[in-house]
Amino acid sequence: MSEDLPTTRIETALLDLLADRSFHEIRLAEVAELAGVPLADLRRAYDGPFDVLSGFARRIDVAVLAGDDASMRGEPIKQRLADALMRRFDLLAPHRAGLAGLSRSARRDPALAVHLTRLLVGSQAWILEAAGVSAGGPWGAAKATALAVAVARIAPTFLAEEDAGLPKTMAALDAALDRLGKLAERTGAARRLLRRWVCRRRERPAGDGVETGGSGI
Secondary structure (H helix, E strand, O other): OOOOOHHHHHHHHHHHHHOOOOHHHOOHHHHHHHHOOOHHHHHHHOOOHHHHHHHHHHHHHHHHHHOOOHHHHHOOHHHHHHHHHHHHHHHHHHHHHHHHHHHHHHHHOHHHHHHHHHHHHHHHHHHHHHOOOOOOHHHHHHHHHHHHHHHHHHHHHHHHOOOOOOHHHHHHHHHHHHHHHHHHHHHHHHHHHHHHHHHHHHHOOOOOOOOOOOOOO
């Protein structure tokens, strides 16, 4: 990721301000000034502060995907997910103070919380695709949501960790992926049972097992 692009400076400036300020207190003019860009350029690139956050999330997603290791493609899904997610945490690490402030602001701002949730789920959909898991359709959306919930639960550990190697975050992620794997197994079994039940219903002759006439007792 180039740190010299105006958009990168704008997004970084907002995160830097969030380290000490509430989201709703920060003016876009302040963001532009800290980023060293004219306010007109900020407006040209973004529709508002929520859009700046979206741009930051997109930039992180692109960097995660660009760093995909081709040698991991034959590895189990859990390992590929862990590799992509740890790459994401590494990219977010320089912005932890701002992300912690953003989290505090979201607890008091429902609209911000909804926006951040949407961004997180969207990011996890890309992570799934990078790991070779389809994120399309309702089941794909459910997988992305489940992964987003897991990542959100790990966030406090990540934000508080001081070790640059992120060992606590890595351990928490490993445990979370194990839980998701077990959930996926149970969900897969339930889906297979449901498909078999639907197939049997479709194959049953019309009227089979249905009583006609009688007392209804």
